[in-house]
Amino acid sequence: MSVVNQAQSRRLVAVHGWSGTVLGLLLYVVVLTGAIAVFAHEIGEWATGGHASVEAFAQPIGPRLEELAEDVKPEYLDEVVVFSDSAGNIQVRFHTHEERDGGRIEDIGVRYILDGNNLEVLQRDEGWFSELPRDTSGALEDFIVDVHVNLYAPFPWGLYATGILGLLMLSAVISGVLLHKHIIKDLFVSPRKSSKLLFRKDRHVLAGSWSLPFGFVLAFTGAFYSFAISIGLPVVAMVAFGGDQEQMIETILGAPVPENTAPAQLASLEDVIADTTRRNGAPPVSLTVSHWGRADAVISVFHGPTEEQLYGQVHLFEGTSGEYKGPKPIVGTEPSMGAAVVGLIGPLHFGNFGGLLSKIVWLSLGLACCYVTLTGLQMWVERRAESKAWQRLGRLIPIVGYGTAISLAGAGFGYFLSAGGDPSVWVTRAFVITAVLCIMAGYAVRDRRLMENVFRAALGLGLLALPVLRILTGGPGWGEACGAGASMVIGVDLVMVIAGAAALRSVSRERATARSVQPAVESAV
Amino acid sequence: MAFFLTATAVSCLGLALLLRFNKKRQRVYFKGRPQRGSHTLTLGGWLLVLIPGVALLFLGQWSAFLSWFGGLTVIGWLVAVKKPTAEQSP
Numbered sequence: 178m179s180v181v182n183q184a185q186s187r188r189l190v191a192v193h194g195w196s197g198t199v200l201g202l203l204l205y206v207v208v209l210t211g212a213i214a215v216f217a218h219e220i221g222e223w224a225t226g227g228h229a230s231v232e233a234f235a236q237p238i239g240p241r242l243e244e245l246a247e248d249v250k251p252e253y254l255d256e257v258v259v260f261s262d263s264a265g266n267i268q269v270r271f272h273t274h275e276e277r278d279g280g281r282i283e284d285i286g287v288r289y290i291l292d293g294n295n296l297e298v299l300q301r302d303e304g305w306f307s308e309l310p311r312d313t314s315g316a317l318e319d320f321i322v323d324v325h326v327n328l329y330a331p332f333p334w335g336l337y338a339t340g341i342l343g344l345l346m347l348s349a350v351i352s353g354v355l356l357h358k359h360i361i362k363d364l365f366v367s368p369r370k371s372s373k374l375l376f377r378k379d380r381h382v383l384a385g386s387w388s389l390p391f392g393f394v395l396a397f398t399g400a401f402y403s404f405a406i407s408i409g410l411p412v413v414a415m416v417a418f419g420g421d422q423e424q425m426i427e428t429i430l431g432a433p434v435p436e437n438t439a440p441a442q443l444a445s446l447e448d449v450i451a452d453t454t455r456r457n458g459a460p461p462v463s464l465t466v467s468h469w470g471r472a473d474a475v476i477s478v479f480h481g482p483t484e485e486q487l488y489g490q491v492h493l494f495e496g497t498s499g500e501y502k503g504p505k506p507i508v509g510t511e512p513s514m515g516a517a518v519v520g521l522i523g524p525l526h527f528g529n530f531g532g533l534l535s536k537i538v539w540l541s542l543g544l545a546c547c548y549v550t551l552t553g554l555q556m557w558v559e560r561r562a563e564s565k566a567w568q569r570l571g572r573l574i575p576i577v578g579y580g581t582a583i584s585l586a587g588a589g590f591g592y593f594l595s596a597g598g599d600p601s602v603w604v605t606r607a608f609v610i611t612a613v614l615c616i617m618a619g620y621a622v623r624d625r626r627l628m629e630n631v632f633r634a635a636l637g638l639g640l641l642a643l644p645v646l647r648i649l650t651g652g653p654g655w656g657e658a659c660g661a662g663a664s665m666v667i668g669v670d671l672v673m674v675i676a677g678a679a680a681l682r683s684v685s686r687e688r689a690t691a692r693s694v695q696p697a698v699e700s701a702v
Numbered sequence: 703m704a705f706f707l708t709a710t711a712v713s714c715l716g717l718a719l720l721l722r723f724n725k726k727r728q729r730v731y732f733k734g735r736p737q738r739g740s741h742t743l744t745l746g747g748w749l750l751v752l753i754p755g756v757a758l759l760f761l762g763q764w765s766a767f768l769s770w771f772g773g774l775t776v777i778g779w780l781v782a783v784k785k786p787t788a789e790q791s792p
Contacts, residue, residue, distance in 0.1 A: 365721060365782055367730040380783055387779035391772060484765045528772070531765040534703060538772040545779055 181355055193352035194557050196345045198570075201554045202577045203328065204342045205547055209581050210325035211399070212543025214318075215528050215536050219665050221263030221318030224592055226652045227663030234259075234460055238267070239446035241296045245269060245289055246469055253286040254470055260463035264314035265293040271469075272306065283307055290314075316600035317592045320608070321585065326402075329605075333407035340407065343400030346546075349553075350392045353385055360386060374559055381552040388545040395546060398526035429508055437473040444476070444499030452501060453478040453492045458485070472497060477505065482530040488520035551578050572619065579632030580615030586639035587611025593643075593650040626691065633684045640677030644670040705766035706773070709754030713774050716750025719743060721781060 181189060197204070213220070238259065246254060255273035262268050272286025283305055290300040290312070302309045311319070320329075327335025357363060363386045368379040385392075401409075418425040427433070443466065454460045457480045465477045474496025481489050491505040506516035524530040528539025551574060558571035591607025592600050615632070622628040647670070648654050658666040721727060723739030751774070758767040 362726070364778065365724040365727055367727045368783065368785060369730075370785070383783050384779055387775045387782065391775060482765070484763075487764045487768070525768075531706070531769050534706060535765065535769045535772070538769050538776065541776040542772050545776060 186356060189352045189356050193349055193356060194553075196348040196352065197550065197553045198557050200342055200345055201550055202573060203338070204346055205550045205554075205577060206581050207325060207328065207339055207342050207399075208346075208395075208543055208546045208550060210321055210585070211395070212540050212547065213585065214321050214325045215539045215543065216669075217318040217321050218263055219536075219669060220321065221315050222265075222663075222665045223669035224317045224589070224647070225264035225314045226647075227265075227658055227661070227666035234261075234450045234464070236267070236293070236296055237447055238296070238450075239443075241291070242269060242446065243443075245298075246271065249287045255468065257466040257469050258463065259465075261293060262290070262312065262314055263318055266299060266314065267291040267293055267296065268312070270306070277305070311599065311601040313600045316604050317589060319601065320588055320604045324608075336403045336407040340400050340403030343396050343403060346392065346396035347400060350389060350396060354389060357382075357386070360389075374556065377552060377556050377559070381549060381556055384545055384549045384552065388542060388549060391542045392546050392549065394525050395542070398522045401522055402526065434473050434475055437471065439472040440470060441472040441474065441497045443469060443474055444494070444497055446476070449476055449478065449494050449499050452494070452499070453480070456492060456501070457483070457490060459483050462489075466496065468496065475502075482524050484531060487524050487530045489523070572625075575625070575629050575632060576616055576619035579629070579636060580612055580619065583615055583632065583636050583639055584608045584611040586636065586643060589643050590639070590646065593646045593652075596650065626687070630684050630687055633680045633687075637677045637680030637684065640673045640680065642677075643673050703766075705758060705761070705763045706769045709758055709766065709770045710773050710777070712754045713751045713770065714777060716747045716752075717774070717778055717781065719747035719750065723747070 242257065242259070246257070249271045252273050253271040256271075258268075258270040258272075260268055267290075269289040269291060270284075270286060271289075272284045274282050275285050277283050284307075285305050287301065287303045288306065288309055289298055291297065292299055323329055326339060328338050329335065330338060354360065363382050366379055366383060368383065369375045413425060418428070446464070450461065450464070459480060461478045462481045463479045465479075466474060467477070468474045476494040476496050476499075478492045478494065479489060480486075480492070488507075491507075493502040493505050494500065495502055504512075506512050507520045508516040528535045528542075554574050555571070558567050558574065561567035585608070587610065588604045588608040590611075591603040591605070594607075595603035615635075618631060618635075619628060622631055653661065653663065653666060655667055655670070658664075723743050725737060725739065728735075728737050728739070755767060755770055755774075758764075758770060
C-alpha cells in the first residue's frame with residue numbers, strides 16, 4: 178500500500194519527474210562514466226598494452242629508493258609515496274607540502290617513473306605536482322575518472338556539480354519509493370504492450386524497482402565523496418575546530434609523531450613489505466614513508482580490499498626499526514563505528530571489494546541506473562508531446578544517451594592516435610570532437626529511428642575498431658599479450674568486440690522489424 | 703567466488719519460481735491456460751531468494767553478500783524485463 182495520499186502522490190510525481198528531468202542528462206553522463214570508471218584501471222592497463230600480473234612490490238625496491246633519494250633536494254624527503262601505475266611501472270614521488278599563492282597547500286617535489294621489471298628510471302619530473310607533465314600512461318583512465326568525478330570542470334565546481342547530481346538522484350530514488358503503491362509486486366510486472374507509453378512505463382518501473390537499493394547506495398556515496406572534500410571538511414574545520422585545519426587533521430588522522438630530525442637509516446622496506454603481506458594476506462598497493470632518513474620516520478602501507486576485508490587497510494611501521502605499530506583506522510586513531518562506516522563508503526561506491534566479479538556486478542548496476550534515468554526522461558517528455566520545448570529536450574535524449582558512449586570510444590581513438598603528442602590532450606580533444614559530431618548528426622538526421630540506428634552503428638563500429646587500432650598503433654597482439662601474461666588486454670578487447678557486435682546486431686534487428694512492419698501497414702492502408 | 707556462485711544459483715531458483723507463478727505474469731505469458739501457484743509456492747520462492755543472503759551474512763562473507771545482492775538485482779531485472787511476444791501480449 179502507498180504511504181501517501183492522492184495529493185501528496187501528485188506532488189511526489191512532480192518531485193520525482195523534475196528531479197530527474199532538470200539535470201537528468203548530466204546525471205546520465207555522470208552515472209555512465211561512473212559505471213565505466215569501475216574498470217578505469219583495467220582500461221588504463223589495456224590502453225598501455227598491459228603488463229604481466231606481477232605484484233607491485235615484487236622487486237627489491239628499498240636499495241633503488243635509497244639511490245634515488247640521494248638525487249633529490251633534502252626537503253623533498255619529507256614524504257615519499259610509492260605505487261604501481263596502469264602500465265605496470267612503479268611511480269615514486271619524493272615531495273613536501275608548501276603553500277602556494279592563494280593559501281592552498283600543494284605537493285612539490287620529484288616524480289620518478291620506474292620500469293616495473295628492472296626499476297630503470299623511465300622519466301623524472303620536478304616541480305609542483307599539479308603542474309608536472311601528466312602521466313601519459315594513465316591518460317585514458319584519468320579522463321574517464323575526471324569526467325565522472327568533476328564533469329571535467331575545475332575544482333571545486335565540478336565536485337559541487339556532481340554532488341548536486343548525486344542529491345538529485347537520491348531525491349528521485351526516495352520519491353520513487355514513496356510513489357510505489359505495490360513495490361514488491363512491481364518487481365514482477367510484465368511490460369504491457371497495449372500502448373507505447375505503458376510499455377515504457379512498465380520497463381522504467383521494473384528497472385527502477387530492481388535497482389532501487391543500489392541507486393540509493395550509489396547516489397548517497399557519490400554525493401558524500403563530492404561534498405566531503407569540497408564542503409564537508411572545510412565546514413567541519415570551521416564549525417568544530419574554529420577554522421583550525423591543523424587541529425582538525427590531527428583529530429581525523431591522528432597526531433603526528435614527536436619530531437626528531439636526527440639522521441637515521443631507514444629499515445629494510447623488503448622486510449616491512451614481507452611483514453605487512455603476511456599480516457594482510459595480500460601484497461600492498463602503495464607505500465608511504467614520512468620523514469625519510471630521519472629518526473622519526475614512519476612507514477604507512479596501504480592494502481586494497483580483499484574477499485575477507487571489504488575496505489582497504491593501512492598498517493603503520495616504525496621507520497628506523499621496521500617494528501609493526503598496528504593498523505591505522507581511516508578516521509581517528511582507534512577503531513570506531515565511524516571509521517568503519519567511512520571505510521565502507523569506498524567499496525560500496527567503487528565495487529572494488531571482490532576483484533573482477535564485484536566490478537562486473539557494479540558495472541551492471543551502473544548501467545541499470547543509466548537505463549532508469551533515460552527511460553524516465555523519455556517518459557516525461559512523451560507525456561508532454563504537445564510542448565515544443567519538451568520535444569527539443571526529447572531530441573537530446575538519444576543524442577546524449579548514445580553520444581556519451583560514442584564520445585568515450587572517441588577518447589580511446591584519441592589516445593591511440595596521439596603518437597608523438599600528449600595523450601591526455603588528445604583524449605580530451607577526441608572526446609569533444611566526437612561529441613560535437615554526435616550533436617551535429619543528431620540534429621541533421623530528423624527521423625528519430627534512423628538517428629538511433631546511426632548512433633548504434635557508430636558505437637558498434639567504434640568499439641569494434643578500438644582493439645584493431647590498439648594493435649595497429651603498436652600495442653601487443655593477442656599472442657604477444659598472452660605470452661606476456663597480460664590477460665587484461667585480451668579481456669577488454671573481447672568485451673569491446675562483443676559490445677560492438679551487439680550494437681550492430683541491434684541495428685540489423687531494428688531494421689528487420691521495421692521492414693516487417695512496413696508491408697503490414699501498407700496492406701492495412 | 704564459490705560462496706557467491708552458490709548463493710546466486712539458489713536465489714535464481716527462487717526467482718524463477720516467483721516469476722513462473724506470479725499471477726500477473728501468468729496472464730501474459732500463459733494466456734488462456736489455467737492459473738497455477740499458491741501462497742506456499744510464493745513463500746518458498748521468497749525463502750529461496752533471501753536465505754542465501756542471510757547465510758552469507760551469518761558466515762561473515764561480506765564481499766560475497768554484496769556481490770550476491772547486486773548480482774541478484776541485475777539478474778532479476780534482466781529476467782523480469784523480458785518482452786512478451788506478439789502472441790503473448792494482451
